[in-house]
Amino acid sequence: MPQTPPFAAMFDSNGYNRNLYQSKEDSCGGLYYHDNNLLSGSLEALIQHLVPTVDYYPDSRLRKIAPKILQLLTEWTETFPYDFRDERMMRNLKELTHRIASGDEMYRKNVQQVTQSLIRKLASLSQYEEVLAKINASSTDRLTVLKTKPQAIQRDIVTVCSDPYMLAQQLTHIELERLTYIGPQEFVQAFVQKDPLDNDKSCYGDRKKTRNLEAYVEWFNRLSYLVATEICMPVKKKHRARMIEFFIDVARECFNIGNFNSLMAIISGMNMSPVSRLKKTWSKVKTAKFDILEHQMDPSSNFYNYRTALRGAAQRSLTAHSNREKIVIPFFSLLIKDIYFLNEGCANRLPNGHVNFEKFWELAKQVSEFMTWKQVECPFERDRKILQYLLTVPVFSDDALYLASYESEGPENHIEKDRWKTLRSVSKGVCHQ
Numbered sequence: 001m002p003q004t005p006p007f008a009a010m011f012d013s014n015g016y017n018r019n020l021y022q023s024k025e026d027s028c029g030g031l032y033y034h035d036n037n038l039l040s041g042s043l044e045a046l047i048q049h050l051v052p053t054v055d056y057y058p059d060s061r062l063r064k065i066a067p068k069i070l071q072l073l074t075e076w077t078e079t080f081p082y083d084f085r086d087e088r089m090m091r092n093l094k095e096l097t098h099r100i101a102s103g104d105e106m107y108r109k110n111v112q113q114v115t116q117s118l119i120r121k122l123a124s125l126s127q128y129e130e131v132l133a134k135i136n137a138s139s140t141d142r143l144t145v146l147k148t149k150p151q152a153i154q155r156d157i158v159t160v161c162s163d164p165y166m167l168a169q170q171l172t173h174i175e176l177e178r179l180t181y182i183g184p185q186e187f188v189q190a191f192v193q194k195d196p197l198d199n200d201k202s203c204y205g206d207r208k209k210t211r212n213l214e215a216y217v218e219w220f221n222r223l224s225y226l227v228a229t230e231i232c233m234p235v236k237k238k239h240r241a242r243m244i245e246f247f248i249d250v251a252r253e254c255f256n257i258g259n260f261n262s263l264m265a266i267i268s269g270m271n272m273s274p275v276s277r278l279k280k281t282w283s284k285v286k287t288a289k290f291d292i293l294e295h296q297m298d299p300s301s302n303f304y305n306y307r308t309a310l311r312g313a314a315q316r317s318l319t320a321h322s323n324r325e326k327i328v329i330p331f332f333s334l335l336i337k338d339i340y341f342l343n344e345g346c347a348n349r350l351p352n353g354h355v356n357f358e359k360f361w362e363l364a365k366q367v368s369e370f371m372t373w374k375q376v377e378c379p380f381e382r383d384r385k386i387l388q389y390l391l392t393v394p395v396f397s398d399d400a401l402y403l404a405s406y407e408s409e410g411p412e413n414h415i416e417k418d419r420w421k422t423l424r425s426v427s428k429g430v431c432h433q
Helices: 004-008 043-050 062-079 081-085 087-103 105-142 164-180 185-191 211-232 237-257 260-270 288-296 300-318 332-345 357-374 384-392 398-408 414-431
Strands: 031-034 037-041
Touching (some): 081 087, 081 105, 164 211, 164 237, 185 211, 237 260, 237 288
Antiparallel strands (some): 031 037
């Protein structure tokens, strides 16, 4: 996976690569090429190059206009189906496909296939969003206000799944399912609320449509809090230590699978303050394996160790003979950060006003790689009971985690004592309501 800084370093403050910019000898109608790749050009020249006129057609083979339009629509609806949730887009699509189908009987079947496939994708998306809503509602309904350490509220995760490898497999199921529904346009819409080439114009669909991307980030946060909750709940120190060691083993299995997002969520959960402050508990834990995992996900040098491991997993995926070897689930927050800084660090236009196509090629490269990874089918058998627990079991809030942590190992300084006192008074106030 290409790192943002080396690429961004190729540009000056305007995002202009002076070494690759071509002279007029490499231009064609106001568009500039490098090794047959479009590098830059004015928006007007691009439109002129693509739009047919009475005297000009880009391909000149007029009889192939319909197949090419169909190919474009097929790729568009398959790659960016969420664009067509907009009623105006769907209306325009129907109008265009109707013209193609009415012009020649042989294209009618192809048009039907395009529209039916799109409708199935949009229906699947709606069903997925309904399931997410039900899961969230179920989790909220079962969430109990923390009054004291609620040992009877829920079983711990080990009673549901005692095998770290099995739990890592089920986490991978959740990751891949949620990745499947993230559309590539969501990356753009996460950062750009206006026309990226004109600051004064709003995008055609200016509503923020990043719900699947946001749901995936929320899943990462939920998993982190679930890990912290499971560790802070047990009364006995040895049980808390056992839970930490269990999650270390789960994290290691996630690493071996190529599930870096769950791996990082688990590490984040174990590094939350209510967990990390449990010194007596950690003294009973064999931390050698955890130290190795933390080293792999060390943020220093722009996550160099993680990026190296990710490249290895990506290479394994390219030569894989099974879906098991194809799995690459990146640390999603870092991927978003990379794309964000690439988008913000390089100008959309060059100093001469031309569109900076090189920037957009690089953005497309990173998003395309992600799109390849998310299409892998999970090869592991689903366990409904484990999945239900992971998705719906109540997790503690920050205050609840701190209270449970102080109940397990008392506060050590004035700041912790004051916080504990405040949390207990709030908890008692809730109890008396």
